[in-house]
Amino acid sequence: MxxxxxxxxxxxxxxxxxxxxxxxxxxxxxxxxxxxxxxxxxxxxxxxxxxxxxxxxxxxxxxxxxxxxxxxxxxxxxxxxxxxxxxxxxxxxxxxxxxxxxxxxxxxxxxxxDVSFNYEKARETPAFAPPPGVTPGDYRMQQVDVERSQEFRKCIECFLCQTVCHVIRDHEENKPAFAGPRYFIRAAELDMHPLDTRDDRKEYAQAEQGLGYCNITKCCTEVCPEHIKITDNGIIPMKERVVDRKYDPLVWLGSKIFRRGQVPQTSVTSEHSPGAVHTRAAGPPAVHSHAGGSHDPQAEAQAQAGVNWHREVPRPTAPAVDASGKLPLTELTFDRAAAPSPFGDDVSFPLPPEHLNFAHPEQDKH
Known part of the structure; x- marks a missing residue:
């Protein structure tokens, strides 16, 4: 020396x-x-x-x-x-x-x-979708809603989490179907955003971004220079919510009641139920990918060109409204300004009566 x-x-x-x-x-x-x-x-x-x-x-x-x-x-x-x-x-x-x-x-x-793989995945991720008619200067959020997603906005896109993830580090063939930790937390951030009108972030992460490939080894969290808890605060909650939405009837019901912009799924939304409201023209069922819930033709075309998604699945359901354009059911609304946290720590069951507001569909007539 x-x-x-x-x-x-x-x-x-x-x-x-x-x-x-x-x-x-x-x-x-x-x-x-x-x-x-x-x-x-x-x-x-x-x-x-x-x-x-x-x-x-x-x-x-x-x-x-x-x-x-x-x-x-x-x-x-x-x-x-x-x-x-x-x-x-x-x-x-x-x-x-x-x-x-x-x-x-x-x-x-x-x-x-060449890190262009990451920019390609960024372009595939659906962007923030604000409410119609609301301009950026008119956005209003409570501080608690800002804090939920602020952690993920610290990302500097160094792509260390991407390169350390063994799903693509050791398996080049997984790249077309796997977005990686950086874009899982992007999906989690938008899913937490109370002004984002897309209600299929979790489903999209599972079906199109390859969320199921991740086996939560936490190596991405270990290398993050911004100390973002990628696995604990982003990926695991997203995985849990995907499972809850698919298999837990109580959480499914709660999400339909509380989540802003989501219509409660009742018998009027089923194409196989008597008296259901139908909007699709008659004809043979079409091959439809999981991207179709966004009603975005470009996303649909991209999904059809993806890996293992060429199969027939249920089409998006028709709006749950009657001929007059109103919901043919009693509506329950939550008294909080924003959507519940993806961590599931701000909703308890059974629902406290003082937090529910009863609104009859024809209350304006009385």
Missing amino acids: GTEKSQAAGEPATKRQFRIWRGDETGGDLQDYLVEVNEGEVVLDVIHRLQSTDAPDLACRWNCKAGKCGSCSVEINGKPKLACMTRMSTFTEDETISVTPLRTFPIVRDLVT
Whole structure:
């Protein structure tokens, strides 16, 4: 281990052993470098010094150097990290530090990888859908509703959670059907948003984003530089709610009563029930994917081009209204301003009578 005088600070500088991957999409290998390291520096500082001395053609991606842009994602000693947030003081003096590109994504050159997979999944994720006629300046939310989804908005899209997820890290064939942890928490955030009018976020995450592939190993949470509890606060609640909506009749009933914008499912919504309201033209049943609940032709076409979704499933049900356009049933509404939390901690059963408001369909006539 050698030392020499640092001209910048006048303090002794230490030479440290680095092993950095060099190459491109055709191949490459690890190369050894002995690089000067000063007190208080991070791995990105050392890479920049290496670029100015022994390896001027070394390619790496970076931007803010403050842990907020997510650009400098690499794997340091085999673990996905931000180079600008990994201090050299965390390594022992005799330790060789290996720096390699993100393993899950195709290599462009040296430490730069092609992360376009993530942007493709971002485009596939349905965007925030505000209520009709409400402009951004007119949005009104209670603070408790802001706090529910604020944690997931801290994401800097470094894609460390994406690259560490073994579903695609070890199985390239899963990529077409799997969006990854970053977009699961995006779905969870929008599902918590009281102004989002889409009511199929959970179903979409299960059917189109591959939520069922995740077996909650929590590796994504461990590498998150923003300390987002991706698994505990995002993925697990989404999984639980998917199961509840499918199999728990009590939660299903509660969701129909409390969730804003959701119509209670009664006999009038069933195409097989007498007196049901039908809006679809007569004809043979069509092949219909799970994306059809959004009534979005483009989403439907994308789903039909996906993996294992070419099969006939029930079409979206008709509106539960009679010929006059009114709900032919008594309506119960909850006295809270927003949807319940996906964690299920703000609704108790049986329902307290003081929290229910009775509204008869013809009460305006009296």
